[in-house]
Amino acid sequence: xxxxxxxxxxxxxxxxxxxxxTRILQPAWDSRxxxxxxxxxxxxxxxxxxxxxxKNTVSVTNxxxxxxxxIRALDLSGEIITTPFSWIAxxxxxxxxxxxxxxVDIDKDTFNIDPEKIEAAITxxxxxxxxxxxxxxxxxxxxxxxxxxxxxxxxxxxxAHAFGVNYKGKSVMEYGDISCTSxxxxxxxxxxxxxxxxxxxxELFERLKRIRFFGHxxxxxxxxxxxxxxxxxxxxxxxxxxxxxxxxxxxxxKVIYKLYHDKLKKTNDIQFQKFNAEEYNYSYLPIVLPxxxxxxxxxxNLSSFNAYPRRYFYPSLNTIKAVGSYVQMPVSxxxxxxxxxxxxxxxxxxxxxxxxxxxxxxxxx
Ligand code: T4K
Numbered sequence: 026x027x028x029x030x031x032x033x034x035x036x037x038x039x040x041x042x043x044x045x046x047t048r049i050l051q052p053a054w055d056s057r058x059x060x061x062x063x064x065x066x067x068x069x070x071x072x073x074x075x076x077x078x079x080k081n082t083v084s085v086t087n088x089x090x091x092x093x094x095x096i097r098a099l100d101l102s103g104e105i106i107t108t109p110f111s112w113i114a115x116x117x118x119x120x121x122x123x124x125x126x127x128x129v130d131i132d133k134d135t136f137n138i139d140p141e142k143i144e145a146a147i148t149x150x151x152x153x154x155x156x157x158x159x160x161x162x163x164x165x166x167x168x169x170x171x172x173x174x175x176x177x178x179x180x181x182x183x184x185a186h187a188f189g190v191n192y193k194g195k196s197v198m199e200y201g202d203i204s205c206t207s208x209x210x211x212x213x214x215x216x217x218x219x220x221x222x223x224x225x226x227x228e229l230f231e232r233l234k235r236i237r238f239f240g241h242x243x244x245x246x247x248x249x250x251x252x253x254x255x256x257x258x259x260x261x262x263x264x265x266x267x268x269x270x271x272x273x274x275x276x277x278x279k280v281i282y283k284l285y286h287d288k289l290k291k292t293n294d295i296q297f298q299k300f301n302a303e304e305y306n307y308s309y310l311p312i313v314l315p316x317x318x319x320x321x322x323x324x325x326n327l328s329s330f331n332a333y334p335r336r337y338f339y340p341s342l343n344t345i346k347a348v349g350s351y352v353q354m355p356v357s358x359x360x361x362x363x364x365x366x367x368x369x370x371x372x373x374x375x376x377x378x379x380x381x382x383x384x385x386x387x388x389x390x
Pocket of ligand 1 (some may be wrong): 036037038087088089111112114219
């Protein structure tokens with residue numbers, strides 16, 4: 026097997042021809058309106074609402090700010106229950122808003138927070154539950170919402186990976202008090218940097234719009250504490266150019282997923298995430314290996330062919346000193362050490378995907 030001429034990265038932003046971007050951006054260039062919720066940001070929010078069949082998209086600077094704004098908009102304090110198996114932003118957004126992340130371990134098959142373990146973590150200080158739809162696999166929303174209702178807690182879903190995914194017939198963004206997503210370059214739908222909050226209630230929707238814009242109301246009076254969380258017209262133009270190709274991007278990722286899956290299932294050494302195909306966008310390609318040593322060896326092996334998987338998510342957030350004192354999370358810690366996300370993106374050809382799968386199979390022989 027030969028080494029790839031070009032590096033094969035875990036993800037590469039999907040982009041249309043640049044002419045499409047400049048065509049959309051031209052009016053902003055002409056008018057000199059570059060930010061402050063201009064026409065392109067408004068159009069992006071409208072088009073996202075149309076695509077997802079949602080009502081209340083509030084675009085923001087990035088997915089981390091989306092989580093922070095959600096925590097603020099809900100006036101949360103004390104403890105927020107979340108998963109240790111996520112990107113650092115899930116926990117750091119909670120801490121940045123002066124709340125404490127309380128971790129609950131994950132399910133070994135879905136990699137999502139285990140709802141059966143949530144109630145034991147609820148204390149008098151708990152104000153919310155913040156699950157993640159890991160790799161776009163929806164958390165067990167029904168169960169989590171029941172728990173939240175029973176204990177009078179708010180819910181924020183970190184849907185950073187889950188753009189375009191439905192749960193029980195409607196967008197995952199329609200669940201919880203607020204759902205948050207990321208439009209980062211590595212995400213299935215990207216604006217370079219960017220993100221959004223989706224509020225279920227009108228009052229929360231209005232509040233999110235105010236607090237992303239310094240606390241201005243519609244008359245530009247300062248009515249509460251806010252921050253600058255606005256998306257720019259330039260980023261919105263990238264999103265507007267990207268959105269029409271999203272269905273084909275998801276289709277392509279699905280083909281690549283199937284290709285890896287069909288080849289790699291031949292070895293019993295690899296575990297795949299358990300998900301419901303109807304409710305998945307194939308934006309990541311996680312495999313779990315038999316041991317951390319094999320995981321590290323395989324990274325080395327693939328990189329010698331110029332292919333670069335990524336350890337999403339490692340380390341398990343409960344083991345990071347800066348995040349808080351250690352509480353054991355056996356399932357998350359175990360999966361974290363053995364998981365690899367394989368290169369899967371719109372630029373990867375079927376042949377290249379097959380070659381990466383063959384390198385892995387060869388490794389196991
Ligand atoms: N919640 C969850 C569950 C999340 O996963 C994230 C972010 C957030 C919240 C917060 O959302 P944001 O605030 O980021 O919007 C990436 C991303 O920075 C981060 O957005 C993402 N999750 C996280 C899972 O991964 P890295 O450290 O993997 O990026 P990097 O630079 O190693 O890039 C990975 C590969 O992508 C590279 O090998 C090359 C390619 N790449 C990357 C960039 C940035 C490109 O081809 N072009 C690019 O511009 O973090």
